[in-house]
Amino acid sequence: MKKIIILICVLFVGISTEAQKKKKNAKLILEVDGVCGMCKKRIEKAALKTKGVKFASWNVQSHELMVIIDERKTNEVKVCENLANAGHDTKKAKASKEAYDALHECCKYRNGEVIEEHQKKQ
Amino acid sequence: MEKKIIFSIFFVLGFLQVFAQQTLKGKVTDKDKQGILGANIYWLNTSVGVTTNEEGKFQIPYKSIYKKIVISFVGFKTDTLVVKEVNFLTHVLKEESVLEEVAITAQKKATSRSFLQTQNVFTVNSEELLKAACCNLAESFETNPSIDVNFSDALTGTRQIQMLGLNSPYLLIAQENIPMVRGASQVYGLTFTPGTWVESIQITKGAGSVVNGFESISGQINAELVKPFSDKKFFINGYGNLNGRLELNTHFNHKINKKWHTGLYIHGNIRTEKFDKNKDGFLDTPLAEQINVMNRWQFTNNETGWVSFLNFRFLNDRKQTGQLNFNPDLHKGSNTIWGSEIKTKRFDFSGKVGYVFPELPFQSMGLQIAFSNHDQESYFGLRDYNINHQSVYSNFIFNSIIGDTRHKFKTGLSVTYDKYNELVETTNFDRNENSLGAFFEYAYDNTENFSATLGVRLDHHNLLGTFVTPRMHLRYVPWEKGVLRASIGRGKRSANIFAENQQLFASSRQININNSGGNIYGLNPEIAWNYGVSFLQGFRFLDEKGDISLDFYQTNFENQVVVDWENPQQISFYNLEGRSVANSFQLETNYRLNHHFNLRLAYKFFDVTTDYVSGNFSKPIQPKHRFFTNLSAETHKRKKGSQWKFDATYNFIGKQRLPNTNSNPTQFQLAEYSKGYSLLNAQMTRIFSENFEVYVGGENMTNVKQKNPILGSENPFGANFDSTIVYAPIFGSTFYAGFRFKID
Numbered sequence: 079m080k081k082i083i084i085l086i087c088v089l090f091v092g093i094s095t096e097a098q099k100k101k102k103n104a105k106l107i108l109e110v111d112g113v114c115g116m117c118k119k120r121i122e123k124a125a126l127k128t129k130g131v132k133f134a135s136w137n138v139q140s141h142e143l144m145v146i147i148d149e150r151k152t153n154e155v156k157v158c159e160n161l162a163n164a165g166h167d168t169k170k171a172k173a174s175k176e177a178y179d180a181l182h183e184c185c186k187y188r189n190g191e192v193i194e195e196h197q198k199k200q
Numbered sequence: 201m202e203k204k205i206i207f208s209i210f211f212v213l214g215f216l217q218v219f220a221q222q223t224l225k226g227k228v229t230d231k232d233k234q235g236i237l238g239a240n241i242y243w244l245n246t247s248v249g250v251t252t253n254e255e256g257k258f259q260i261p262y263k264s265i266y267k268k269i270v271i272s273f274v275g276f277k278t279d280t281l282v283v284k285e286v287n288f289l290t291h292v293l294k295e296e297s298v299l300e301e302v303a304i305t306a307q308k309k310a311t312s313r314s315f316l317q318t319q320n321v322f323t324v325n326s327e328e329l330l331k332a333a334c335c336n337l338a339e340s341f342e343t344n345p346s347i348d349v350n351f352s353d354a355l356t357g358t359r360q361i362q363m364l365g366l367n368s369p370y371l372l373i374a375q376e377n378i379p380m381v382r383g384a385s386q387v388y389g390l391t392f393t394p395g396t397w398v399e400s401i402q403i404t405k406g407a408g409s410v411v412n413g414f415e416s417i418s419g420q421i422n423a424e425l426v427k428p429f430s431d432k433k434f435f436i437n438g439y440g441n442l443n444g445r446l447e448l449n450t451h452f453n454h455k456i457n458k459k460w461h462t463g464l465y466i467h468g469n470i471r472t473e474k475f476d477k478n479k480d481g482f483l484d485t486p487l488a489e490q491i492n493v494m495n496r497w498q499f500t501n502n503e504t505g506w507v508s509f510l511n512f513r514f515l516n517d518r519k520q521t522g523q524l525n526f527n528p529d530l531h532k533g534s535n536t537i538w539g540s541e542i543k544t545k546r547f548d549f550s551g552k553v554g555y556v557f558p559e560l561p562f563q564s565m566g567l568q569i570a571f572s573n574h575d576q577e578s579y580f581g582l583r584d585y586n587i588n589h590q591s592v593y594s595n596f597i598f599n600s601i602i603g604d605t606r607h608k609f610k611t612g613l614s615v616t617y618d619k620y621n622e623l624v625e626t627t628n629f630d631r632n633e634n635s636l637g638a639f640f641e642y643a644y645d646n647t648e649n650f651s652a653t654l655g656v657r658l659d660h661h662n663l664l665g666t667f668v669t670p671r672m673h674l675r676y677v678p679w680e681k682g683v684l685r686a687s688i689g690r691g692k693r694s695a696n697i698f699a700e701n702q703q704l705f706a707s708s709r710q711i712n713i714n715n716s717g718g719n720i721y722g723l724n725p726e727i728a729w730n731y732g733v734s735f736l737q738g739f740r741f742l743d744e745k746g747d748i749s750l751d752f753y754q755t756n757f758e759n760q761v762v763v764d765w766e767n768p769q770q771i772s773f774y775n776l777e778g779r780s781v782a783n784s785f786q787l788e789t790n791y792r793l794n795h796h797f798n799l800r801l802a803y804k805f806f807d808v809t810t811d812y813v814s815g816n817f818s819k820p821i822q823p824k825h826r827f828f829t830n831l832s833a834e835t836h837k838r839k840k841g842s843q844w845k846f847d848a849t850y851n852f853i854g855k856q857r858l859p860n861t862n863s864n865p866t867q868f869q870l871a872e873y874s875k876g877y878s879l880l881n882a883q884m885t886r887i888f889s890e891n892f893e894v895y896v897g898g899e900n901m902t903n904v905k906q907k908n909p910i911l912g913s914e915n916p917f918g919a920n921f922d923s924t925i926v927y928a929p930i931f932g933s934t935f936y937a938g939f940r941f942k943i944d
Contacts, residue, residue, distance in 0.1 A: 103560055111244070123647045132604045133562050140270070140278035141244070146560065190267050193282050 100149040103132070108158065110136060110143045111167040113187045113196050120185070124164035128157050224262040226289030228252050228271055236293060239273040244280060262286050313736060313747060313790070318643065318651045318675040319409070320685050320734050320751065322346055324401040330895075331832065331847040331883060335439060335447055335469070337398060337423060338390035342881060343849055345788055345802035345828040346403050347421070350821070353703030354909035354923040354930055355521040355540060357485050358387060364405065364418040364753045364784040365806040365822060369693075369700045370728075372408055372416030375423050376509070377568065378550050379413060383618060384574045384589035386700045388544065392515055394467040394492060396437050396449040399424045406732035406753050407671045407689020410639045410655035411597060411610055414669040417691035417728045418755050418782070427509075428453045428463035428498045432942040441936035443485055444473030459501050467492040476524055477932060478905065480913040482923075484931050486521035505556040513548040522581075523916065535582060538916035540706060542578040562608070563600045569593070580705035581916060583625050587699055592617040608643045624698055624711070629721060633694065635661035649677035663719040664692055681738035681747075692727045694720040695761040697773045704771045707922040708912070714774035724775050727758040746791035755782040764812050765820055765859035768868070768922065778811030782819075796835065802828040818857050821927050823876070825854035845885040852878050856927045861911075868911050868920045874927040877904045890944075896937045903933040 110121050118136050121143060125134035130151030136143040145157060158170035165177040165185075178188065186192045228239045235256020242249030243266040252258045260269070262283070269289075272278035276293040283289070314321045324344060331343045338359045341347035348362040361368050373381035373390065381389030401423050408416040435451035447469040455461050468491050475484045492515045499508040519542045520528060526539030550570040557563040570593040577586050597612040614637045622629040637659035645651040653673040660666045671689030678684060697713070698704075704711065715722030734751030757780040764772040788802040804826040808819040818824070832847040855873045862869060883897030906928035912920035 105559060109244075119647065126604050126606060126647065132601060133560075134605070135561070137278075139280060140272070141280060142278065146562075190282065190284070193268070197282060 102148055102150065104147050104149045106145050106147060106154055106157075108143045108145065108154065108161075108168055108170075109141055110161055111141060111187050112136070112138070112185065113193055114138065114184055116182055117166070117185045117187065120164055120181075121161060121166055124160050124166070125157055128152055128160045131157060222262040222286050223259050224269070224283065224286050224289060225259050226257070226291065228256045228258065228273070228291050228293060230276075231292055231294065233292075236273055236276075239271060239276075239293065242270055244268040244270050313749060315681070315683050315736065315738065318645075318653045318673045318685070319687065320405045320732070322403045322405075324403070326399055329395060329398055329401070330885070331830075331849075335445075336391045336395050337393040337401075340395055340398060340401065343800075343830050343847070344403070345786065345800070345804065345830075346405060348804075348826065351926045351929065353706060354906075354926045355482070355486065355703075355706050356519060356542070357930065358391065360387070361390065361421075363403075363421075364730075364755060365782040365808040365819070366418040366755060367700070369695065370417040370419075370691075370755070372412060372420045373423075374412060374420065376425060376550075376552070377412060377422055378552075378570045378593060378595075379415070380423075380570075382415070383591060383620070383696055384576060384587045384699050385546070386696060387702050388517070388542075392490075392492065392517065392544075392546065393423060393425075394447075394449055394465075396435070396451070397425050397465055397467070397494065399426045399431075405734070405751065406687040407673070407691070407730045409653070410641050410657040410669055410671050411595070411612070413595075413614065413616075414637070414657060414659055414667075415691060415693045417693070417726075418730055418753070425494075425496070426451065426463070426465070428461035428496050429500065431463060432944050434943040435940070436942075437938060437940045439936060439938035441934050443471070443475055443931060443934045445469065445471045445485075445488075445936075447938075459499055461498045461500075463494075463496045463498075465494045465496070474524055475931070478907070478909070478930065480908065480910055481523050482910055482913055483521050483524060486519040488517075488519045490515070490517040492517075503558075505558045507552075507554045507556075509550075509552040511548065511550045513546075515544065515546040515548075517544040517546075518542070532579065533582070535917050538581045538921075540578070540580040542576065544574070544576045546572065546574045548572045560600075562605050565596070565598045568595045568597075578702075578705075583705045584623060585625075585698065585702065585705050586621075586623040588619075588621040589699075590617075590619040602642075606645055606647060608645075610641045610643075611639065613638050620696070622698060629698075631663070631720065633661065633663055635659050635664070651675045663694060664725045667692060683736045685732075685734045685736075687732045688729070690727070690729050692725055694725050695723065695773075697721055697723070697761060697763070701763055701771070703924045707771075707924050708769070708917075708919050709765075709771045709922065709924075710769060712770055712772040714772060716775050718775070721773070723761050723773060724759050726760050728755050728760070729758070730755045741791070744792045744794060746789060748787075748789040750787050752785050753783070757781070760810070762810060762812060764814075765924070766812055766814050766817070768859070768861045768864045769919070772813070774813070776811065778816070780810040781808070783807040796833050798830075798832045800828075800830040802826075804828070814860075820859040821856050821874075821925070823854040823856045825852075825876075827852040841887060841890040843887040845887065846883070847885075848880065848882040850878065850880050852876065853928075858925055858927065861925075864911075864920055868922075870911075870925065877928055878902060879904060879929070890942075892939070892941050894937070894939045896935070898933060898935045900929050900931070900933045904929055905932045906930055 112121055118138055121136045122134040125131050125145050130148045131145055133146040155170055158168040161168055162171035162173045163177055165173045165181045167173050228236045230236055236252060237254050239252045241258050241260055248261060250258050250260045267282060268280050269283050270280050271291055273293055312323050328343060329340055341349055341361060350360045350362055363371055369386050372379055404420040406419060408420040431451055431453045433453050437449040439447040450466050453463040471488045477484055494513040497510040522539030523537050526537050528541055531537040531539055552568050554566040572591045574589040593616050595614040597610055599610050601608050616635045618633040620631050637657050639657035641655035643653045655671045657669045669690050673687045676684045713721055718724040732753035736747060736749040738747045757776055760776040760780045762774050762776050785805040790800045792798050806822060806824055808822050809816055828851055830849045835844045837843050854876045857873055858870045880901045881899045882901060883895060885893055885895040887893040909926050909930045911922040912918055
């Protein structure tokens with residue numbers, strides 16, 4: 079009997095730690111660099127194309143990307159890597175020169191002039 | 201060695217020091233200039249950050265490599281600023297919700313043709329609705345070429361709308377996505393929604409979504425009404441025109457607490473003056489009075505994700521028409537003076553509850569429930585027509601995703617119940633309809649250039665049987681600002697032959713139903729497929745924006761209840777045997793000439809043919825060609841919001857085939873075709889301030905009139921009386937004026 083109780087306890091603990099670790103719908107806020115509506119599209123698409131990412135919404139002003147991910151399938155680093163591959167910097171991963179150079183001229187967020195140009199429009 | 205290290209550390213630190221010497225000082229406030237305590241300030245992509253003190257002031261180290269500073273505080277919009285010089289920085293944070301509202305008003309365009317939606321949707325916003333100041337939903341489409349407005353009969357002057365060459369019964373007309381103008385209210389229903397109640401209209405051409413039912417065939421019109429939360433606190437609109445029509449609209453909106461808002465909307469209109477400009481002894485426009493009251497309750501709880509709407513509406517409408525000296529009290533039922541009265545009482549309740557899963561913005565569910573009781577009592581000369589229609593509609597919708605938001609779906613269940621009691625002359629036609637259905641709609645969007653919607657529903661209906669309704673929409677962007685769309689879908693409905701063709705009662709035509717043993721008046725349900733393709737291209741010309749669109753739609757009836765007017769002594773209803781096809785083609789362009797002028801041009805071609813018993817003919821009173829143009833202009837907004845606005849709409853309506861009248865005595869015969877004619881409407885609005893504006897305008901300014909709209913008007917109880925063949929305005933030109941006053 080004791081054994082069974084222990085077993086159940088262990089199982090529960092196991093399940094609950096599992097549940098804590100890997101949420102099916104985990105919300106993350108990532109800071110992603112970018113400047114414009116085109117960036118928004120590219121960032122959201124890159125995030126969504128990561129397997130396990132369910133939802134992605136990037137705010138042009140705050141640079142915050144809200145993603146909802148299935149932690150059993152992906153994690154923050156993977157998302158950031160994909161964003162970097164698409165040319166966008168995050169704290170966890172920086173875009174390579176090639177990826178950044180491939181961005182459209184109006185999306186060169188590392189360039190102060192481009193940023194100013196966008197702010198003027200707003 | 202050690203020395204070296206220490207030295208280099210000092211060197212590095214000293215070096216850093218040089219850079220860090222500068223500090224950026226600033227202040228963060230809210231919109232009332234109050235300092236915000238505890239706002240976060242940091243350089244983007246660094247860990248250098250500070251918070252503000254009680255006065256909202258801060259100091260943060262500055263280096264020239266820092267370019268962007270982020271300022272954030274809970275409940276306010278996060279801002280990222282570019283810093284080029286180290287000057288004192290004052291920044292006003294905006295409250296989150298405030299900014300969103302501002303953004304919405306800034307984006308508002310009077311009309312918009314969507315580049316992003318999968319379906320071919322045209323949105324008409326409140327600003328556009330103001331261009332045709334009159335008066336109810338039926339009259340709101342004058343500045344819109346996708347919808348054609350026709351005159352249904354010579355007596356009531358009711359405007360019938362059409363899309364793709366098909367009458368309104370083939371459209372799904374919904375109010376906030378709940379089917380509304382249907383069944384007994386088909387003909388007059390659109391006139392029962394006052395124009396000021398309408399916030400925006402979405403017009404979808406072709407097959408609709410399976411979510412709203414199986415009935416729509418050629419398109420959908422959805423009217424969003426003003427909402428207690430966003431409508432002005434108080435609004436009043438008065439309107440009067442030279443043909444004796446007076447209207448008054450008032451809105452009161454009240455915030456009860458954070459979650460509940462309520463609104464009371466009252467409409468009244470009246471016309472007591474008698475006109476007979478064409479001297480045929482009949483009123484040119486009916487005498488009318490209407491009281492229409494709506495009460496809305498809106499509930500929103502952003503924390504829990506629940507939203508809800510409750511609506512109550514009551515309508516009392518009376519129209520009187522016929523010969524000038526007809527007095528209902530004396531002459532009802534007499535066979536010396538012809539007259540008609542249509543009295544409608546209607547009660548509506550609708551409720552919606554929606555829930556957005558707080559942690560899952562892509563998942564939501566909603567329940568719509570509506571009940572209505574529509575009661576029309578009427579007589580047309582010696583013919584009585586009464587209809588009572590009780591309707592219950594409920595629809596449950598669940599939205600979510602498959603994997604990620606590129607794959608969305610909607611699924612749910614719907615239950616409907618309709619009870620009809622009809623009296624036609626001396627015969628009763630009673631019927632009950634009920635249906636239970638389930639639907640599933642999958643939407644794919646690759647977020648770039650392709651999206652698709654595939655929908656299917658399965659319904660079990662007591663009179664229409666068990667059937668499947670498939671619908672599909674595709675959207676493809678081949679190049680920048682170009683959108684190619686295609687749609688296909690099936691619709692099925694029971695035709696309310698009398699309610700939809702009420703004008704027939706104002707004639708001496710004998711009513712024939714060729715009973716084929718079907719379930720609805722002995723007739724079979726109507727079934728049609730609609731196919732469409734459209735192409736939209738946005739462009740820039742002389743540095744101004746414009747778009748051009750081209751579409752082609754075909755509606756192909758598997759079965760139709762044919763309404764046959766081809767024998768002037770009869771009107772016959774029978775099941776289609778053979779072909780009935782409606783083709784429509786439209787070419788439209790919208791172009792902003794400069795900051796002040798907008799131009800819209802459209803050409804429309806219709807080819808609507810049906811196999812009648814007597815042969816294959818084009819649909820009567822349907823022009824093949826229509827040309828439309830709308831020019832609007834506005835002056836710059838002055839300080840207090842004062843402004844002038846001008847708007848003119850020109851329509852050319854091509855020749856129309858008239859129903860065959862060859863078997864009538866010669867004096868009651870009509871030509872085979874009517875002549876083409878032009879209509880011109882114009883309006884001018886003077887906005888004095890945000891609160892007050894007045895407008896004047898004219899309709900049918902070139903004074904086009906149909907001669908002898910009523911056949912046999914000298915003997916309305918004789919064999920040749922017919923007021924159903926109307927292809928042009930009866931009244932001629934009219935002018936109106938009105939005002940709007942609002943307090944927010």
